[in-house]
Amino acid sequence: MxxxxxxxxxxxxxxxxxxxxxxxxxxxxxxxxxxxxxxxxxxxxxxxxxxxxxxxxxxxxxxxxxxxxxxxxxxxxxxxxxxxxxxxxxxxxxxxxxxxxxxxxxxxxxxxxxxxxxxxxxxxxxxxxxxxxxxxxxxLDGHPKAMVNKGRIGWGAQEFRAYGTESAASVRFLWLAVRRELTVNGHSEHWPWQQLLEESLTAEQVQLMEEVCREKEISWQDFIPLPVHPWQWQHHICQHYALQLTRGDIVLLGEFGDEYLPQVSLRTFSNLSRPQALHVKLPLTVLNTSCYRGIPGKYMQCGPALSQWVQNLCDRDEDLSTRGTGILQEVAGLHVPHPYHEQVQGTPYRYREMLGATWRQSPASHCAAGERHLLMAALLQKDSSGKSIVATLIERSGLSVEKWLEYLFDATVVPLYHLLSRYGIGLVAHSQNLTLVLTEDRVARVLLKDFQGDLRLAQGDFPERSDIPSSALQVLDQLPPNYIIHDLFTGHFVTVLRYLSSQLMLELNFPELKFYSVLAQVLRAYQKMAVAKNPLMAERFQCFDVFRAHIERVCINRVRLSQGYDDSAERPVPIVGGDLENPLWLSEQKPENEISKINTVSPTEV
The missing domain is CATH 3.30.310.280 (TATA-Binding Protein)
Structure with missing residues (x-):
């Protein structure tokens, strides 16, 4: 029953x-x-x-x-x-x-x-x-915006139990040796391939792998080590890359290393025994939420340099450094192009993203004593009584809802808006791309991640980003400012804050308009200080106007319904619907004494 x-x-x-x-x-x-x-x-x-x-x-x-x-x-x-x-x-x-x-x-x-x-x-x-x-x-329940957010077409019940995030079952990777000339790769000078191995393998495991390499006459001067998910190997790699395997250009070394736990994104894994070790992101050719969960090869060479560059921005920029904004850097990336599909113009993208890996810093490695990290998606999670984690944190912090939100917005939205306005950098900062660092249950700062397709540049004159790596400029999308601003509007306000403001209204009787009034005040204070330091920023704020009266309604579910499930050469692109009134604009249209009366609902009403 x-x-x-x-x-x-x-x-x-x-x-x-x-x-x-x-x-x-x-x-x-x-x-x-x-x-x-x-x-x-x-x-x-x-x-x-x-x-x-x-x-x-x-x-x-x-x-x-x-x-x-x-x-x-x-x-x-x-x-x-x-x-x-x-x-x-x-x-x-x-x-x-x-x-x-x-x-x-x-x-x-x-x-x-x-x-x-x-x-x-x-x-x-x-x-x-x-x-x-x-x-x-x-x-966690996962993306709130996607109607069916755990579709995972390609998996059966056994795979759900063995590899699904909700099952919390650990997994050990299989390891391949891949001939260097077959790969597209890049890594930080601080993270040579041998050190990447040691992030996943104990000294004893490294020795065992070395013994296998000697038996198979594998030299790391000619080959690069590559982890692969056991399901991906069984269902895709051993068939699609059979030619390279029979030639000895790709060699299966076996199962080695630490146990890893799948994170809510399904294809990113954290080290169970060593939380500070690098996270590993692996392709899984299953259709989940909006697309197949492969790893595009075009970002592999520039990923480490790009994430290091963004971290350097955070370190040298006063507005970012004072807020402690950090980057979970992608220290290495490796992709093995498919020899045949790469020759076919318009081949389904899933066949071009089957084999590779990205190594990324873990949030634990960024936290000092007294700090803890929390994926922003966790704020919305509720228990069976309807109480949310965000309400629990506010309660435990001893702060008012308004004050707690001020800390949150200053640590998250201000850095995102600053990167956009000062450098023309748009980040699709949905709740799984933002990691909050907490002290005493309030948000102290944010860690940003996932620049593979979720970082774009605004067209125009931005001398502040003149030192961006040339390898990144070759692959990053550059779009007009009115498009890039949606990385903040849609990628964060609609996809994250829409649900957070409604949850606080429902659970704590905190008016939505008051929520966005607090956000508006935090952003106005930032703008005032930024213009005082650099008058040219006033023009940038007009270019990226987060206070405009209307914003476009970007739709992701309608894309799947209209496009269907046929294979495509590129990932689905959202559809634009009718305009929305901007809550930030609305919050500044009402007198302060009226804001608390608008759109308030008691927990018993819904």
């Missing part, structure tokens, strides 16, 4: 999220019937009715337990997410093929969510907040 209860809960949760995101992305329309009652009418003749609060983002915060399905004059509790997508298929304009694949992703997501629900049974938000970051990530 408990399993059936769990099944209903995870279905209701995904259904509520899907309704909310599809209405937000304007793929569906919800009509308000009373103060907090809304209805989505579908062409199939079915309608879904629910209680919700319309947030400042034109996004519905839906009470999942109130969703009812109306059909043929009858109504019943809606707890079947698959049936919802079948009912809405015509409205969503999706083909039968797309719907079938979507239902596949949905089934996998629901199964993973069931595991998480069982895992969190009896675990309070306070319990979770005390866990080490690496262990806590195995409790």
């Amino acid at each position: 408990k399993q059936h209860s769990y099944w209903k809960q995870v279905n209701q949760k995904v259904l509520a999220k899907s309704l909310a995101e599809l209405c937000y992305e304007q793929a569906l329309s919800a009509q308000q019937e009373s103060d907090q009652s809304y209805r989505v009418r579908l062409k199939s003749g079915v309608s879904y009715q629910f209680n919700a609060v319309l947030t400042i983002w034109d996004w519905l915060l839906i009470d999942e337990e109130t969703i009812q399905m109306h059909q043929d004059g009858e109504k019943r509790t809606a707890d079947d997410a698959s049936q919802f997508f079948i009912d809405a298929a015509e409205d969503l304009k999706i083909t039968a093929s797309t719907l079938g694949n979507l239902l596949h992703e949905l089934s996998n997501t629901l199964a993973a969510d069931m595991t998480l629900l069982e895992k969190r049974e009896g675990c309070t938000a306070d319990d979770m907040a005390k866990l080490a970051d690496e262990q806590l990530q195995c409790f």
Whole structure:
């Protein structure tokens, strides 16, 4: 019976999220019937009715337990997410093929969510907040914006249990020796390949590997060591790279080294026995959230130099250094291009991203005594009673909600906005790309990561970044400022703060408009100080105007619905919908004494 209860809960949760995101992305329309009652009418003749609060983002915060399905004059509790997508298929304009694949992703997501629900049974938000970051990530729900965020097409139940983040099962890598001339690689001068090996292998394990290398006549002067995920090896590498394996250009050395724990991103792994050791990011050719989780080869040569350059910016820039902004540097990258697919123009991108690795600094290596690190995604995680980790941290800090948020915004949003305005650097800073460093349960600073496709440059004259590595300029996207600003608007405000502000409204009765008023005050204070030090920054702030009245609505779920699941040469690109009123602009339109009265909801109302 408990399993059936769990099944209903995870279905209701995904259904509520899907309704909310599809209405937000304007793929569906919800009509308000009373103060907090809304209805989505579908062409199939079915309608879904629910209680919700319309947030400042034109996004519905839906009470999942109130969703009812109306059909043929009858109504019943809606707890079947698959049936919802079948009912809405015509409205969503999706083909039968797309719907079938979507239902596949949905089934996998629901199964993973069931595991998480069982895992969190009896675990309070306070319990979770005390866990080490690496262990806590195995409790997290994942991206809130993606309707089906654990699709993992390509995996079955056995792989979910063995390699899924929620299972918290450790994994040991297989190691290959790859002939140097076959690779595209780059590494920091401080991290030679032998030292990278020692980050994953004990001295005894290194010796055992050396013995295997001698038996197979492998010399590290001619070869480079490369870890590979055991599933990736079994299902892709040993077949797709059979030519190189039979020639001896790629040699399987065997299973070696420490045990690693998959993080919430699925393909990034932390060292279980040595938390300060480098994280390892490996390609997994499974379709998850929006794309196949490979590793593009074009960033391998420039990754270490680029992340070192950004760290140097943080060290020499007063606004960043005083805030302690840091970079989880990618110290090495290695990619093995496929000999045939690289010759085919327009071949599916997943075939070009199958074999490689990135080594990245761990957050633990950046923390001093009295500090702890926490993935920003963890703030939103709730226990079975609805209490969130962010509410727990605020409570334990002894600070007011407003003061706690001031620390958060000064440590996270200000550095992101400064990098954008001063250097024309856009970072897609979603909640899995930001690691918070806490002292006494308040946010002290932020660690930034993931520059492989999530760092872009604004076009224009930015002499402050004139020393950027030339290898990075060759591969980084450069777009007009009005596009790059969405790395902050959409990548952070919509993707992170939208959910955080609504959670604090729901749980702590903290008005959304007050939330963005605090953010506006922190950003205005930063702007004032920046212009006082450098008057030219006033022009930059006009170029990157975060206080403009309207922003574009960027939609990710509609991309999958419209593009379907056919193989493509490039990763999916988001669709732009109708404009949104900017909450920062709204927060400055109301008198201070009115802000606390707007968009407030008590925890019992939703």
